[in-house]
Amino acid sequence: MTESAIHACGLTKRFGALVAVNAVNLDVPRACVYGFLGPNGSGKSTTIRMLCGLLTPSGGEIEVLGLRMPQQAEQLKRRIGYMTQKFSLFDDLSVRQNLEFLATVQGLTRQQEKGRVDDLLRRYRLDDRQDQLAGTLSGGQKQRLALAGAIVHAPELLFLDEPTSAVDPESRRDFWEKLFELADEGTTILVSTHYMDEAERCHRLAILDNGNLVADGTPSELTATLAGRTFLVRSASPRHAKATLASLSDVLSVAQIGNELRVLMRESGASAEALRACLGQAGTSGEVEGTPPNLEDVFVVATRAHGARAEQPA
Amino acid sequence: MNPRRLWAIMVKELRQLRRDRVTLTMILAMPIMQLVLFGYAINLNLRHLPAAVADQAQTAGSRAAIQDMLASGVIELRATVQSPQQLTDLLRQGRISVGIAVPTDFERRKLDGREAIQVMVDGSDNVVQAAAAQLAQYPLDPPDDFHARAEQPVSVVGFYNPQRRSPVNIVPGLVGVILTMTMVLFTAVAIVRETERGNMELLITTPVSRTELMLGKVLPYAAIGLLQTSLVLLLGVWLFQVPIRGHLGDVYIAASLLILANLSLGLLISTRAKSQFQAMQMTFFVFLPSILLSGFMFPYDGMPRPAQWLSELLPLTHFMRLVRGIMLRGATLGDLWPDGMALLAFIAVMLTLAIRLFHKRLD
Numbered sequence: 001m002t003e004s005a006i007h008a009c010g011l012t013k014r015f016g017a018l019v020a021v022n023a024v025n026l027d028v029p030r031a032c033v034y035g036f037l038g039p040n041g042s043g044k045s046t047t048i049r050m051l052c053g054l055l056t057p058s059g060g061e062i063e064v065l066g067l068r069m070p071q072q073a074e075q076l077k078r079r080i081g082y083m084t085q086k087f088s089l090f091d092d093l094s095v096r097q098n099l100e101f102l103a104t105v106q107g108l109t110r111q112q113e114k115g116r117v118d119d120l121l122r123r124y125r126l127d128d129r130q131d132q133l134a135g136t137l138s139g140g141q142k143q144r145l146a147l148a149g150a151i152v153h154a155p156e157l158l159f160l161d162e163p164t165s166a167v168d169p170e171s172r173r174d175f176w177e178k179l180f181e182l183a184d185e186g187t188t189i190l191v192s193t194h195y196m197d198e199a200e201r202c203h204r205l206a207i208l209d210n211g212n213l214v215a216d217g218t219p220s221e222l223t224a225t226l227a228g229r230t231f232l233v234r235s236a237s238p239r240h241a242k243a244t245l246a247s248l249s250d251v252l253s254v255a256q257i258g259n260e261l262r263v264l265m266r267e268s269g270a271s272a273e274a275l276r277a278c279l280g281q282a283g284t285s286g287e288v289e290g291t292p293p294n295l296e297d298v299f300v301v302a303t304r305a306h307g308a309r310a311e312q313p314a
Numbered sequence: 315m316n317p318r319r320l321w322a323i324m325v326k327e328l329r330q331l332r333r334d335r336v337t338l339t340m341i342l343a344m345p346i347m348q349l350v351l352f353g354y355a356i357n358l359n360l361r362h363l364p365a366a367v368a369d370q371a372q373t374a375g376s377r378a379a380i381q382d383m384l385a386s387g388v389i390e391l392r393a394t395v396q397s398p399q400q401l402t403d404l405l406r407q408g409r410i411s412v413g414i415a416v417p418t419d420f421e422r423r424k425l426d427g428r429e430a431i432q433v434m435v436d437g438s439d440n441v442v443q444a445a446a447a448q449l450a451q452y453p454l455d456p457p458d459d460f461h462a463r464a465e466q467p468v469s470v471v472g473f474y475n476p477q478r479r480s481p482v483n484i485v486p487g488l489v490g491v492i493l494t495m496t497m498v499l500f501t502a503v504a505i506v507r508e509t510e511r512g513n514m515e516l517l518i519t520t521p522v523s524r525t526e527l528m529l530g531k532v533l534p535y536a537a538i539g540l541l542q543t544s545l546v547l548l549l550g551v552w553l554f555q556v557p558i559r560g561h562l563g564d565v566y567i568a569a570s571l572l573i574l575a576n577l578s579l580g581l582l583i584s585t586r587a588k589s590q591f592q593a594m595q596m597t598f599f600v601f602l603p604s605i606l607l608s609g610f611m612f613p614y615d616g617m618p619r620p621a622q623w624l625s626e627l628l629p630l631t632h633f634m635r636l637v638r639g640i641m642l643r644g645a646t647l648g649d650l651w652p653d654g655m656a657l658l659a660f661i662a663v664m665l666t667l668a669i670r671l672f673h674k675r676l677d
Contacts, residue, residue, distance in 0.1 A: 088516035104322035
């Protein structure tokens with residue numbers, strides 16, 4: 001099958017007067033890790049919940065694994081896995097009991113169940129903790145257990161809602177290794193995050209802001225659009241330089257990183273010369289050099305541009 | 315419905331319950347505590363009320379009349395005083411509940427057919443007042459006196475509980491009260507807790523059906539309800555010699571009906587409540603009328619019409635009639651079929667509403 005795993009068109013969700021998700025178009029290819037990048041409240045969770053049939057959309061069309069949502073949600077539930085933002089396994093059951101319960105509920109036979117649970121415990125390094133209560137596990141262990149629980153029935157499509165928001169960097173790296181392993185086996189993975197470094201690892205990603213999809217593509221496609229617009233400024237007095245540069249109309253954002261300033265400029269007026277001139281006028285010297293754009297820059301541009309567009313009619 | 319999935323949910327529920335010490339204690343301690351409290355402490359049939367006498371007549375007749383009253387056992391003589399004034403003082407101080415005043419012209423009044431003895435009662439407690447009222451029923455003279463015959467034309471004979479022991483009346487009803495208290499709350503909280511902890515979001519993305527989920531959560535509690543029933547019956551028979559005159563099987567069928575009615579009510583509450591605390595509040599909203607209007611504490615026949623209508627809507631009312639009928643009067647379920655049907659209807663309505671209102675969605 002070459003069709004996409006998820007196809008959504010004009011997807012909208014309103015809660016009363018609040019528009020949580022606004023006319024989002026999505027196309028997620030199979031067997032890829034697709035990221036949702038956006039700040040809290042940008043509509044990531046709401047979109048994921050609509051895609052797996054937990055929420056009814058206010059408008060738009062969704063097709064997931066060839067099934068129309070939310071009408072065919074029950075059929076879909078056998079084929080997807082969902083890892084919630086908050087740990088949602090049972091704190092007062094042991095690791096093994098949790099997995100066994102989910103295996104049975106997902107319709108595995110008794111014979112399949114034993115093998116699958118043992119396999120998952122080994123694979124996610126939980127075999128030495130199998131009789132421990134889930135509630136007493138560490139953050140990283142809980143997260144591995146939650147992932148094991150979400151894939152106990154080997155789903156074709158896996159939804160992960162901010163899976164790494166409560167774990168240390170080591171566990172995060174480890175967790176992403178597991179995700180790529182699953183993608184290699186053919187699982188399509190849709191993962192939401194607000195970490196730039198995680199977004200960079202995705203095969204493709206969509207940036208959400210205030211319920212709007214403001215950019216999508218592969219990370220390199222997205223950063224390529226900003227080529228030549230990002231600069232590093234080294235200055236003896238970075239705070240002063242920052243204030244000066246931020247007042248330039250062609251500068252979109254200035255962020256201090258240690259002693260350096262990372263400057264993002266408008267497409268029309270992007271030049272290192274303009275920055276140097278500005279610093280000179282203010283009496284601060286500084287070295288300016290071009291630097292390759294990253295996803296954070298993409299994020300800033302995408303959300304700024306959209307904010308400006310939204311403010312115009314008002 | 316898939317029996318393996320249903321079983322998995324039930325096993326999960328029992329495993330969680332095993333680790334929940336507070337709930338476990340509640341399941342076992344509550345019936346025992348209530349039984350002992352209601353059985354021993356709450357005694358609506360008062361005896362040994364403290365009393366004082368002011369006999370100003372001091373005739374053979376007046377002394378005999380007072381002896382008759384004391385012999386009833388309802389009052390116990392604590393003091394003998396000189397004047398009715400002293401009696402009211404004692405009453406006000408709370409040292410006696412009943413004062414008996416015999417005026418100097420006792421014999422004359424008796425002949426005239428006027429009230430010859432005054433019984434003063436501490437009316438601040440209704441139950442005491444009712445008990446003391448019995449005293450007024452005692453004939454003042456030997457039975458050949460025509461006044462006495464005229465005053466006591468009707469004799470009351472208590473059937474089924476001739477010694478008027480409260481536990482006999484209370485224990486069967488207590489089965490129902492305990493089941494109402496625990497069953498509604500347990501199910502309501504069991505589901506809301508799952509929502510609060512986020513487990514529900516996981517469960518509803520699995521292929522589990524609404525019916526599997528609801529039945530799987532409710533059936534373990536039904537078993538617990540039957541356990542509680544047995545505990546109360548056992549203690550009732552052992553501690554208070556409560557009779558079971560009808561079939562024990564009928565008692566359990568009636569209890570099962572009440573358990574299912576309460577569980578379906580609990581489910582309905584759980585579909586509406588947003589937090590465990592809300593579920594608890596809603597439970598009390600049902601619990602209080604159940605205690606007051608079901609006939610457990612106050613007789614149904616004494617209630618005003620609207621209260622009676624409300625009472626008919628409560629499952630506990632019907633159970634109360636069933637269980638008292640079966641245990642105390644030796645009735646069969648067949649004799650009491652309207653109440654059985656009422657419970658079945660209640661279960662059907664509540665369960666349908668609960669399953670309809672429970673959505674496998676978050677909105």
